[in-house]
Amino acid sequence: MLFHRIADSARYASKLFFMNGMALLSILTQGEIRAESASRDDLIRLAEQIDREIEASVEHHLMAPVLSDAAYLRRVTLDLAGRIPSVSELKRYEALDTQDKKYETTKQLIESPDFAYHQRNELDTLLLRALTNDRNWREYLLETTRNNTPWDVMFRQIMTPEISLPEDTRPTAFLKHRLRDLDKLANDSSVIWFGVNIGCAKCHDHPLVDDWRQEHYYGIASFFKRTYQTKKGMIGERFDGHLRFDTTEGETKDAAFMYLTGLSIPEPQLDLEEATLKEYQEKIKKAEQEDSADTPPQPSFQPRSELVKLALGDETQNFFAKNIVNRIWARLFGRGIVHPLDQIHSGNPASHPELLNLLTAEFIKKQYDLRSLIHAITLSNTYARSLPTNDGSKDNQTPVESDPQDHEEFEEAESKFGHAVPRPLSPHQLSLSLLIATDHPEKLKEKIETNWEQSRGQLEERSEHLAQKTEIPGENFQTPVSEALWFSNSGEMQNQYLSTDSNHLVGYLKEIESDSEVISNAFAAILGRPPIQEERDTLSQYLSSRSGDRTETIQQIAWVLLCSPEFRFNH
Amino acid sequence: MEHHHRSDTLDRRSMMRLVGSASGIGYAANMNQINAFAQDALNDQLRASGKRVILLWLAGGASQLETWDPKPGRPTGGPFAQIQTSIPGIGISELMPKMSTRLGETAIIRSLNTKIADHGTAYELMDKGRVNEAGVDFPHLGAILARELGNIESKVPDYVSMYTSTEGRRKGSAGFLGGRYNPMFLTDAMMPENIQRLEAITDTDHRDRAELLDQLSKIYARHHSHPSFEGHHSAYGRVRGLMASDYLFDIERESETVRNQYGPTQFGQQCLVARRLVEAGVPFVKVARAWWDSHGQNFETHQELCADLDHCMSTLLDDLKDRGLLESTLVISLGEFGRTPSINGSLGRDHFASAWSCTLSGCGIQGGTVHGKTDQDGNTVVEGEMNAGDLYATIFAALGIDHTKEYMLGSRPIPIADFDSTPCYPILT
Amino acid sequence: MNFSTLKVTNEWPGQEIIFCLAVDPNRQRLWFGCSDASVYYLPLNEEKAERVNLSGDGHSSYVTGAVLAGQKLITSGYDKKLVWWDTESGQQIKTITAHDSWIRRIALTPDHRVISVGDDMQCRVWDAENGENLGSFTDHEKMTPHHYPSMLYALDLSSDGSCIATGDRVGHIAIWNAQTLEKTAELETPEMYTWDPKQRRHSIGGIRSLAFSPDKTKLAVGGMGKVGNIDHLDGPSRIEVFDINSGERIQMMENSKNKGLVEQMQWSPDGKQLLSVGGNHKGFISVHEVETGEQSHIVEHSGHIHAFSTDFENQVMITAAHQRLARWSFQIEDPQPQETKSLTHGDEETDNS
Structure with missing residues (x-):
């Protein structure tokens, strides 16, 4: 219970801070605010609850089987470590003969340096909706993921950085990147933290969603209206600033500081002499313009803090917690329990409302602990279900093109999580997996087993270049042709990833005499599975038919596997 | 507002059914654009044309003021004279002498009022035809037209964008x-990245391994099929075709006479590319010519750039x-906006989006033809005002695309030209 | 000389951009040319002087040059024309199309010849009385190395009228014998031209002003130094001084506090100081000690200054700027010995921009 108490005291400290404006929080370093790890039994119990809910909703015959060991490890390593597993990791997993092998392996992955990097990259993409080069921000995020900082604490630090971490400009990026555009700041905040897109309610009440009215839009925007940035790079709030809006009826209204639940916060009378106010405003102006200016005064009424309080105090709809639970679910299943992810409202019911409520309640109970949530989900059978399989008799047969009845059932099963859907790798997942797959398997094994912490850091650095060039998959991801061209014709692909030197996969494979072994090893390193007979035959034929340099032939084979859809997706 | 209407019944499942029934389209197409598929017959016709x-x-x-809407003799007019064009009664800036004799196939629109005058937001507006809406990722003009005019199986690229200057460069x-509809984006070189085969690999090997990939992908697809895999397969399927179109970017293949003309x-050179x-069938090409932002020395800058x-x-x-x-x-x-009629102390003109x-x-x-009119000093539109949506509707209409298409x-319908926009019929045939 | 007392004594704000001015030898009468294509007369001697628009068709674009030849005023403009005016009647006398492109500057020789430069890259000589063309010559490329039209902005005459200097956009200067019209020397100031090959793909800058020293051994070249962001006149103002005989650059004065173009320069009669005006959105008057290169005085002005005229004897300066005309006074601490040459006839009358 020790962790629990520390977490509590941190919450207490931050509350105190809100009250008297002193930097009490700084006596507790960020690293000490960490969520309590959930016990094994808790996690497994939750995983079983997930399975019960899902199994109750999908007809048994539509439920896909659970993955093989190798396929599960590939999926879960991509989801927890942000990369494919190495050959040695696969072998070890397959050889494990304990009841608890899933739990132990996932626990190890979650506690590995890999997880912190991966979770950082995922949160960066979620929060900034782009791959940024903002090193400070990414360093801050890495700290939170290493420390497993609870999601509510991160929310507070990111949304009220000047109060939560007054000496630290790193978490300001979320606000800073959107400061020039109040609409973006308001809507992005609402979409990202609460799963609610209010953009459509700006000019009129939301035309499709009864829940969202103009006052919600301007209500949320009001919380950001006073936010500014100092020259030094900190965020601040002014003492005044109100939004007004015109309704479609032509009426002009004052916006309230109103949260999505409809609850609004009245602003207390500003208790300042006019001269003092003017002086403060001057100081703020100065701080906006000059590097050397003093830290400007903070008003006692701080709208963003109020928004944070309202969001965390919302015990009826739980937008804040529900949103991240739904987003984590979608990350692991390719689809949210509420879908689309920014449409949490009464007109768009969850596919499994009880499950969402249950996960949300557990998440709050576990102190907004993202790791436990992710861990529990990956332990479920639901998570481990395979893609729908064809019978293999017809070329390119898709469920959609088959009988409409089947198709409808297929769709039903997919939206109810009866089977998995392929998920495109994120830029970092792709880049890292390419590095892992093309590394010399023996040398990689040694790195993983000796000083992985350090090697993983270097790997992360090396992955940046390609990651920056790779498209962040959106809702309707299609592999861009520019990527196919890069894989096909870039010097980096040919000379680095497919290098024939002794540090790379091709260099390793070329030393193996048996063609059959070459094929098996290439499959293991790149796709994490043995080839089926047909694949083996096709490649053997290629190997034997091709005259010329054997090393080049091996390069081609490695290239083919790296360009396969199987490599490009998590499935 | 009435243009939004509930279409909850158009859920993903029914879309998938439509996707399935639209033969020949395949999975690389976007699953969400149900109307696009519904109008397929029309699209085929357009593509054929x-x-x-x-x-x-x-x-x-x-x-x-230094191009299409000069105000000679006015305080805002600047130093350039107006020259008579091939259109009776219409003059343009003397900086455009060649265009003045070639307006037979050109319509000038003088009445854009797009309001937004900062580069970033205005670029988004003019390249998408609508104001950005937080949370909705609208496609840019090139992507819409690549989709509407292109052929999904096309061997040539369908959206090529050249932007060599770095200032204001946006993809x-x-x-x-x-x-699928992202641009092939050229920045540093005249040749797209990775479109040419490395010398380290022979053409035979390059082709053979592509075929091997195709074979293995088909084996995999027999066991696991999914639209995402199909899309991946189709992207690789386009590689060899695109590589074969590398010659399109090589202007050395044009006669010296033609190169000298450009x-x-x-x-x-980029206009020649x-x-x-387009001659080879690429439906959309953007040639960005930066950078016109003449806050200082507007007239000198336009003497260079207009030339x-x-x-x-022409x-x-x-x-x-x-x-x-x-x-x-x-x-x-087209650019993201025009420039202020008033001339600043550096003999520059600043950002201006109210009448351009x-x-x-x-x-x-x-x-x-000339559509629209600004006042005598060019400060406001007095006739035929158009916004970005109207311009887009006009562009679509000129190409025979229904601008109300959604x-x-x-569940949300999004028309390809912004809500309430109208094509400018007088300049259309 | 000490310019610390330089201050505005009269100001005439307006809507136009004033590009050039000419003052009569008695400093009583002023003519100036503007962006409204008009030439105005201003009686400086009157208490509440008001400008008078000279009558006639005159110019149809910006008026960029004005010289006084006896009773005649000759102006030039972007309309490619030279226009003759009668200063007594205020009537237009004569108009000729003198260039194929904008005329940037004109000057008057002591023997009453008008010299003009324009963007057709030609330097031309005219009889100030009858407008007859007496010659055309150039040493300036029509196109910049980057395939854009070049511009021939700058022109100066030595005070005795024997030498002509011309300077263009890419920083090339030619010096000519004013009688034979033969080229006698060339100088280069490539720093005055900024070509941005990567970000914006066009250029800015050019030589905007030239000034022979009173003994015509030196030539000052004014413009703007290298610019980072060529959207704005954001570069340092820049002056280079050359020894004409050796062709060597003997001084370079660049000031990043006074940004923008050096539009016009004038040497002090003793040849020690160089006065310059110009600016970006704002204007400046700057004084440099040529020997040391030190900037001994600087005054900011609310408008970019396109032209000026300084009367050292009477310690008066007139500036033509963006939307304002101003008269300044200054004091000379050490009265100049009588033998120091005051402004010559030619200098006074070739005030232009």
Whole structure:
């Protein structure tokens, strides 16, 4: 219970801070605010609850089987470590003969340096909706993921950085990147933290969603209206600033500081002499313009803090917690329990409302602990279900093109999580997996087993270049042709990833005499599975038919596997 | 507002069914655009007619007063004279002498009022035809037209964008249409990245391994099929075709006479590439000509840049016409905004979006026309005001695309031209 | 000389941009040319002087040059024209189309010949009385190395009228014998031209002003140094001084506090100081000690200054700027010995921009 108490005291400290404006929080370093790890039994119990809910909703015959060991490890390593597993990791997993092998392996992955990097990259993409080069921000995020900082604490630090971490400009990026555009700041905040897109309610009440009215839009925007940035790079709030809006009826209204639940916060009378106010405003102006200016005064009424309080105090709809639970679910299943992810409202019911409520309640109970949530989900059978399989008799047969009845059932099963859907790798997942797959398997094994912490850091650095060039998959991801061209014709692909030197996969494979072994090893390193007979035959034929340099032939084979859809997706 | 209507019944499942029934489209197409599929017959017709677009993007904001809407003799007019054009009663700036004799296929729009005058937001507006809405990732013009005019199986690229200057460089994206319609983006070189085979691998090997990939992908697909895998397969399927189109970017293959006609500037060379591309069937090519942001020395800047624009644009129009391509190719000259009528202390003009100009030439355009009017000093639009949505509706209409056509984003219909926009019929054939 | 007392004594704000001015030898009468294509007369001697628009068709674009030849005023403009005016009647006398492109500057020789430069890259000589063309010559490329039209902005005459200097956009200067019209020397100031090959792909800058020293051994060249962001006149103002005989650059004065173009320069009669005006959005008057290169005085002005005229004897300066005309006074601490040459006839009358 020790962790629990520390977490509590941190919450207490931050509350105190809100009250008297002193930097009490700084006596507790960020690293000490960490969520309590959930016990094994808790996690497994939750995983079983997930399975019960899902199994109750999908007809048994539509439920896909659970993955093989190798396929599960590939999926879960991509989801927890942000990369494919190495050959040695696969072998070890397959050889494990304990009841608890899933739990132990996932626990190890979650506690590995890999997880912190991966979770950082995922949160960066979620929060900034782009791959940024903002090193400070990414360093801050890495700290939170290493420390497993609870999601509510991160929310507070990111949304009220000047109060939560007054000496630290790193978490300001979320606000800073959107400061020039109040609409973006308001809507992005609402979409990202609460799963609610209010953009459509700006000019009129939301035309499709009864829940969202103009006052919600301007209500949320009001919380950001006073936010500014100092020259030094900190965020601040002014003492005044109100939004007004015109309704479609032509009426002009004052916006309230109103949260999505409809609850609004009245602003207390500003208790300042006019001269003092003017002086403060001057100081703020100065701080906006000059590097050397003093830290400007903070008003006692701080709208963003109020928004944070309202969001965390919302015990009826739980937008804040529900949103991240739904987003984590979608990350692991390719689809949210509420879908689309920014449409949490009464007109768009969850596919499994009880499950969402249950996960949300557990998440709050576990102190907004993202790791436990992710861990529990990956332990479920639901998570481990395979893609729908064809019978293999017809070329390119898709469920959609088959009988409409089947198709409808297929769709039903997919939206109810009866089977998995392929998920495109994120830029970092792709880049890292390419590095892992093309590394010399023996040398990689040694790195993983000796000083992985350090090697993983270097790997992360090396992955940046390609990651920056790779498209962040959106809702309707299609592999861009520019990527196919890069894989096909870039010097980096040919000379680095497919290098024939002794540090790379091709260099390793070329030393193996048996063609059959070459094929098996290439499959293991790149796709994490043995080839089926047909694949083996096709490649053997290629190997034997091709005259010329054997090393080049091996390069081609490695290239083919790296360009396969199987490599490009998590499935 | 009435343009939103509930279409909850159009859920993903029914879309999938439609996808399945639209034979020949395949999975690379976006699953969410149900209406696009519903209108497939019409689209095929359009594709058959082979319509093309070249967008001359005047990045940074060219001055309407030094191009299409001069105000000679007014305090705002600047030093340049107006010259008479081939259209009776219509004058343009003396900086555009070649264009003045070639307005037969061109319509000038002098009445854009787009309100937004900062580069970033205005670029988004003019490249998407609507104000950005937080949370909705609208496709850019090139992606919409690549989708509407292109052929999904096309061997040539369907959206090529050239932007060599770094200032204001923005790639443009396919937004919710998906990566299939992202531009082939040229920045440093005249040749797209990774479109040519490395010397380290022979052409035979390159082809063989692509075939091997195709074989293995098919084996995999027999066991696991999914639209995402199909999309991946189709992207690789386009590689060899695109590589075979590398010659389109090589202007050395043009005669010296033609190259000399386009002239020595990079803009001229890129216009020549654009002509080669549309000739080969590329539906959308953007040639960005940066950077017109003349806060200081507006007149000198326009003496340089207009000379380039006037020469390259007129050469391009002549060349397209000579080759019989202008009837099916729409050439647009447009930037993110115009420039202030008032002249600042540095003899510059600043950002201005309230009353500015653009041109449309060729396909579907009633040439020799001028639409709209600004006041005598050019401060406001007094006749025929158009916004970005209206311009887009006009562009679509010129190409024979129904501007009210909708894409479905989840349950939300999104018309390809912004809500309430109207094509400018008088300049359309 | 000490310019610390330089201050505005009269100001005439307006809507136009004033590009050039000419003052009569008695400093009583002023003519100036503007962006409204008009030439105005201003009686400086009157208490509440008001400008008078000279009558006639005159110019149809910006008026960029004005010289006084006896009773005649000759102006030039971007309309490619030279226009003759009668200063007594205020009537237009004569108009000729003198260039194929904008005329940037004109000057008057002591023997009453008008010299003009324009963007057709020609330097031309005219009889100030009858407008007859007496010659055309150039040493300036029509196109910049980057395939854009070049511009021939700058012109100066030595005070005795024997030498002509011309300077263009890319920083090339030619010096000519004013009688034979033969080129006698060339100088280069490539720093005055900024070509941006990567970000914006066009250029800015050019030589905007030239000034022979009173003994015509030196030539000052004014413009703007290298610019980072060529959207704005954001570069340092820049002056280079050359020894004409050796062709060597003997001084370079660049000031990043006074940004923008050096539009016009004038040497002090003793040849020690160089006065310059110009600016970006704002204007400046700057004084440099040529020997040391030190900037001994600087005054900021609310408008970019396109032209000026300084009367050292009477310690008066007149500036023509963006939307304002101003008269300044200054004091000379050490009265100049009588033998120091005051402004010559030619200098006074070739005030232009």
